[in-house]
Amino acid sequence: MAPTTLTFLGAAGTVTGSRFLLTLGDRRLLVDAGMFQGEKRWRSLNWADFPVDPAEIDAVVLTHAHMDHCGYLPALVRNGYRGPIWATEGTAALAGIVLRDAGFLQERDAQLAEQYGYSKHHPALPLYTVKDVERTLPLFRPVDYDTDVEIRQGVVCRWTRAGHILGSASVRVSTPSTAIVFSGDIGRHDHPVLRSRDTPPGAPYVVIESTYGDREHPEPPLAHEDFAEAIRDTVARGGQVLIPAFAVDRTEVVLKTIGELQGDGRIPSLPIYVNSPMALDALRLYRSAGCRDELRQDLDVDDFLGLADLHETPDAQDSRELDELQGPAIIISASGMATGGRVLHHLAHLLPDPRNTVILTGYQAAGTRGRVLEEGARELKLHGRYVPVRARVVRDAEFSVHADSTDLVDWLRDLDPAPETVFIVHGEPAASAALHDRISAELGLTCAVARQGEVVVVEPFA
Numbered sequence: 001m002a003p004t005t006l007t008f009l010g011a012a013g014t015v016t017g018s019r020f021l022l023t024l025g026d027r028r029l030l031v032d033a034g035m036f037q038g039e040k041r042w043r044s045l046n047w048a049d050f051p052v053d054p055a056e057i058d059a060v061v062l063t064h065a066h067m068d069h070c071g072y073l074p075a076l077v078r079n080g081y082r083g084p085i086w087a088t089e090g091t092a093a094l095a096g097i098v099l100r101d102a103g104f105l106q107e108r109d110a111q112l113a114e115q116y117g118y119s120k121h122h123p124a125l126p127l128y129t130v131k132d133v134e135r136t137l138p139l140f141r142p143v144d145y146d147t148d149v150e151i152r153q154g155v156v157c158r159w160t161r162a163g164h165i166l167g168s169a170s171v172r173v174s175t176p177s178t179a180i181v182f183s184g185d186i187g188r189h190d191h192p193v194l195r196s197r198d199t200p201p202g203a204p205y206v207v208i209e210s211t212y213g214d215r216e217h218p219e220p221p222l223a224h225e226d227f228a229e230a231i232r233d234t235v236a237r238g239g240q241v242l243i244p245a246f247a248v249d250r251t252e253v254v255l256k257t258i259g260e261l262q263g264d265g266r267i268p269s270l271p272i273y274v275n276s277p278m279a280l281d282a283l284r285l286y287r288s289a290g291c292r293d294e295l296r297q298d299l300d301v302d303d304f305l306g307l308a309d310l311h312e313t314p315d316a317q318d319s320r321e322l323d324e325l326q327g328p329a330i331i332i333s334a335s336g337m338a339t340g341g342r343v344l345h346h347l348a349h350l351l352p353d354p355r356n357t358v359i360l361t362g363y364q365a366a367g368t369r370g371r372v373l374e375e376g377a378r379e380l381k382l383h384g385r386y387v388p389v390r391a392r393v394v395r396d397a398e399f400s401v402h403a404d405s406t407d408l409v410d411w412l413r414d415l416d417p418a419p420e421t422v423f424i425v426h427g428e429p430a431a432s433a434a435l436h437d438r439i440s441a442e443l444g445l446t447c448a449v450a451r452q453g454e455v456v457v458v459e460p461f462a
Contacts, residue, residue: 002023002025003177003457003458003459004022004023004024004175004177004178004457004458004459005022005023005455005456005457005458006020006021006022006023006180006205006207006423006455006456006458007020007021007023007051007453007454007455008020008423008425008450008451008452008453008454008455009021009050009051009452009453010032010034010036010045010452011032011034011068011209011425011426011450012425012450012451012452012453012454013429013432013451013452014036014038014039014042014365014366014428014452015038015068015211015363015365015366015426015427015428015431016034016035016036016037016038016042016068016365016426017034017035017036017037017042017045017046017068017072018031018032018034018063018068018069018425018426019031019032019033019034019072020032020182020207020425021051021052021057022173022175022180022458024155024175027058027152027155028052028056028057028058029057029058029059029060029061029151029152029155029173030057030059030060030061030076031060031061031062031063031171031173031182031207032060032061032062032063032069032070032182032184033060033062033069033070033071033072033073033076034066034067034068034069034070034071034072035067035068035071035072035102036068037067037068037337037339037365037367037368038337038365038366038367038368038371039366039367040367042367043367046072046075046127047127050076050079051453053080054076054077054079054080054081055079055080055081055082057076057081057083058083058152059083059084059085059086059151059152059155060073060076060081060083060084060085060086061085061086061087061151061157061171061173061182062085062086062087062091062095063091063162063168063169063170063171063182063183063184063185064087064091064094064162064164064165064167064168064169064184064185065087065090065091065094065095065097065098065165065166065167065168065248066098066165066185066246066248067098067102069184069185070091070095070098070099071098071099071102073085073095073099073136074099074102074103074128074129074132074133074135074136075127075128075132077132077135077136077139078128078132078135081139082139083139084139084140084141084151085136085139085140085141086141086143086149086151086157087140087141087142087143087159087167088142088143088144088145088159088167088168088169089142089143089144089167089290090166090167090168090291090294091166091167091168091169092140092141092142092167093166093167093285093291094165094166094167094248094282094285095137095140096137096140097247097248097278097281097282097285098247098248098278099133099136099137100130100133101247101277101278101281101341102128102133103126103128103129103130103131103132103133104130105340105341106126106127106128106129107126107129107130109126109340110123110124110125110126111124112383113384143157143159144159145159145160145161145169145198146158146159146160146161146198147159154175154176155173155174155175156173156174157171157172157173157174158171158172158174158200158201159171160172160198160199160200160201161195161196161197161198162183162184162185162186162187162197163186163187163188163191163194163195163196163197163198163401164184164185164186164187164191164194164197164249164401164402165185165187165194165248165249165401166194166248166249166282166285166286166291166294167294168184168185168187169184170182170183170184170186170200171184171200172200172201172203174203177459177460178203178204178205178458178459178460179203179204179205180203180204180205180206180207180458181200181201181202181203181205181206181207181415181419182207183206183207183208183209183411184209185209185211185402185426186208186209186402186403186407186408186411187401187402187403188217188400188401188402188403188404188407189403189407189410191296191401192253192256192257192296192401193249193252193253193256193286193295193296193299194249194294194295194296195293195294195295195296195297197411199411199414199415199416200415201415201416202415202416202417202418202419203415203417203419204419204420204421204458204460205419205420205421205422205423205458206412206415206419206421206422206423207422207423207425207450208408208411208412208422208423208424208425208435209402209403209408209425209426209427210408210424210425210426210427210431210432210434210435211363211402211403211426211427211431212363212400212402212403212404212405212407212408212427212431213405213408213424213427213431213432213434213435213436213438214405214430214431214433214434214435215404215405215431216404216405216406217397217398217400217404218397218398220398223398224257224261224396224398224399225266226394226395226396226398227257227261227359227361227394227396227398227399228261228266228267230357230359230392230394230396231261231267231268231330231357231359232266232267232268233357233392234328234355234356234357234392235267235268235270235328237354237355238327238328238355239328239353239354239355239356239357239391240325240328240329240330240331240350240355240356240357241328241329241330241331241356241357241358241359242331242333242343242346242347242350242356242357242358242359242391243330243331243332243333243358243359243361244333244334244335244336244337244338244343244347244358244360244361244370245276245279245332245333245334245336245361245362246334246335246336246362247276247278247279247282247334247335247336247341248278248279248282249282249401250336250361250362250399250401251274251276251279251282251283251332251334252282252283252286253399253401254332254361254399255272255274255307255310255332257399258272258307258330259307262307268328269308269309270309270328270329270330271309271311271325271329271330272307272309272310272311272329272330272332273311273312273313273322273329273330273331273332274310274311274312274313274332274333275313275318275319275322275331275332275333275342275346276332276333276334276341276342276343277314277315278334278341279332279333279334280312280314319342319345320345322346323349331346333346336361336362336370337362337363337364337365337368337369337370337371338368338369338370338373339368339369339370344369344382344383347369347380347382347387348382348383348385348387350391351380351387351388351389351390351391352387352388352389352390352391353390353391354390354391354392355391356391356392357391357392357393357394358373358391358392358393358394359394359395359396360373360374360393360394360395360396361396361399362399362400363400363402364395365428366428369381369382373389373393374393374395376393377389405434405435405438408435409435409438409439409442409443412439412443412445413442413443418443418445419445420445420446420460421445421446421447421448422439422445422446422447422448423447423448423449423450423456424436424439424447424448424449424450425450429449432449433449436448436449
């Protein structure tokens with residue numbers, strides 16, 4: 001019988017597109033089905049034929065609901081996948097929000113590209129549609145944390161809280177011959193909103209993310225002072241602050257921080273607009289009674305989401321009317337790396353004015369507009385046109401809820417039993433290489449940085 005193999009179909013050499021194919025004889029299990037983002041060479045893989053026939057995949061297992069881990073699912077279904085999608089209840093709920101928004105944006109962006117002629121393809125087509133999303137969502141099968149679930153005969157999965165976003169988990173997959181832990185995205189040791197991560201049972205093989213594998217998160221004496229100073233400075237100039245923020249989890253953390261800074265008198269009270277339908281849906285989910293068990297016990301959600309001058313802008317007309325705002329205000333809008341969504345409209349409107357400020361609040365992958373701004377671009381291409389960048393651009397690195405290098409090593413050290421082999425994924429090359437060297441030096445484990453398309457055997461030596 002052929003050995004069990006693991007194929008790295010994404011998140012190898014890049015920080016997006018998580019897709020890992022586990023092959024056990026004639027059975028196939030896909031762990032995560034993420035979208036590639038960033039540089040064109042990676043984004044083009046979203047449109048390539050999937051390396052195996054989706055109809056021949058038996059099951060999909062998700063770690064969490066960020067686009068780079070679940071955003072390819074409707075394309076997989078469109079191309080023939082009909083099996084179950086296993087995920088925690090929080091991930092299943094968030095995935096519905098994320099994927100519906102993604103389907104809408106895919107259709108809208110294709111329409112705009114066709115209308116304004118900036119697509120190389122005619123007609124411009126979406127990768128998938130809202131109808132494809134609606135065919136995908138009934139396939140979800142919610143599971144509990146810390147519970148063994150037999151998803152196929154002899155294949156048992158267990159989800160352990162990862163503390164990254166609502167519903168996020170590390171997943172241990174055990175088969176008759178081996179076991180593998182997929183870290184998913186690991187949260188920091190102390191998430192500002194969610195309960196802390198737990199440690200999954202160990203396994204002979206571990207697939208670990210490395211987004212921040214080459215750096216440590218700052219812990220300044222005065223938290224978020226760069227963020228606070230940028231807001232104070234912008235208010236003094238009579239400008240507006242635009243915060244591109246991931247709709248899931250990051251918007252909640254940003255609102256909590258704003259409330260704390262206002263309460264401490266470090267920034268003035270001013271109007272705050274949350275302009276992202278997906279973020280508003282996620283806010284309602286975080287507020288819901290069914291999700292309270294995911295949140296920190298010392299957190300009063302109603303308090304930090306009940307800011308005195310908080311405004312929701314659910315529809316497109318409300319969004320357009322924000323262009324008419326007079327005086328200082330804060331606009332929070334998705335996406336966090338400015339890859340799409342309503343934030344693009346706000347960037348086009350606000351970037352040319354030097355009174356305004358854009359505050360980046362998370363990791364900006366190579367090839368994204370967020371990375372271009374972070375690196376000091378003087379112009380930005382938006383919907384086929386170049387817009388001058390005269391506004392101030394600030395990065396607050398304290399908002400990240402990805403584990404840093406020490407968090408990752410600590411998580412790996414705590415696994416019992418310790419792994420025989422560690423595969424490093426989901427990071428840019430320098431970050432993955434740095435984590436490889438640290439794991440080898442500090443833990444003495446055999447590890448390798450995965451390569452796109454690489455196939456490895458994940459069974460003990462005979």
